[in-house]
Amino acid sequence: MKHYFSLRGPFDVKEVSIYVEKCSRASEGYNFYYVLEDLLKERLAGKVAWTRECWVxxxxxxxxxxxxxxxxxxxxxxxEISSRDGQAFNAINGPSFTWKEIWPVLGKxxxxEVPKEMFSNDFWFATAINDxxxxxxxxxxxxxxxxxxxxxxxxxxxxxxxxxSPMKMLGTRGKADHRFGFTMRCQTLESILYWIDSMREEKLIP
Incomplete structure (x- = not known):
């Protein structure tokens, strides 16, 4: 819903709005998601799926x-850290990973059938699977x-x-680890396999 409107006053008017995917952008106010969408389109123009960098x-x-x-x-x-003001902590697994390591295991x-070379720079999920x-x-x-x-x-x-994505999106656990000793970590591959098993138990995937 945050995509469809900008938070702006007055807020004393009761109104019910139903939004569908074809709704145009709000004409007034400021919406961060519009800026983010435009930035992605600009940065990704001419790029192809599965760049070699994202793979390895x-x-x-x-x-x-x-x-x-x-x-x-x-x-x-x-x-020691709980307060009404709140604090920001990166919530990430910890150990790094590459998709080159992940996908062969998922295939198995x-x-x-897992080919020796899985990388393809012209494969689009939306195109291959949407129909x-x-x-x-x-x-x-x-x-x-x-x-x-x-x-x-x-x-x-x-x-x-x-x-x-032409940008690397990486974070650090330094504050969570050192400020209040949060030590729980998770291998991303093990995490994905765990949730696959969970979805199978829930009869969501075969």
Missing amino acids: EVCIDGSDARVVAEQHICAATND KFGA KKKVWQEIAVKEGLLHTEMEDLANLGFLDILFR
């Missing part, structure tokens, strides 16, 4: 939901899965942006 280099940090939850609990129950996890909605429904019925729409389980557009 450390480009982004992982954040397991369990790590994030535990860090929230630690921050909320630690009298799902029983797929497979009927196929997904057939798989769901065959495997006895809960009824879900494919887009509920995978944000294909986000993946295409993630794997062609």
Whole structure:
């Protein structure tokens, strides 16, 4: 919803608005998400999915939901840092990773054939998978899965942006580790495999 409007007064008027994806941008006020969207389009113009750098280099940090939850609990129950003003702490797994390490393991996890060279700079998730909605429904019925729409389980557009980003998005755990001794860490590969198993138990994926 933050994409569709800018927070601006007056706020004493009760109003109900229904937004759909085709809604145009708000004409008044300031919306950070418009700036972010324009910046991404500018930076990514002419780029292709799966750049070699994103494939072989450390480009982004992982954040397991369990790590994030535990860090929230630690921050909320630690009298030395808990305050109404609040503080910012990076909630990231810790150990770095590359997609080159992750994807072959994921392929084997799902029983797929894993080629020796998996990198492809012309593969787009949205293009390759977006028209497979009927196929997904057939798989769901065959495997006895809960009824879900494919887009509920995978944000294909986000993946295409993630794997062609010209910027490295890395953080540090220094403040969380040293200021209040938060020591929980998680290997991103193990995290992904854990959540795959969880989604299988919930009958969301085969």
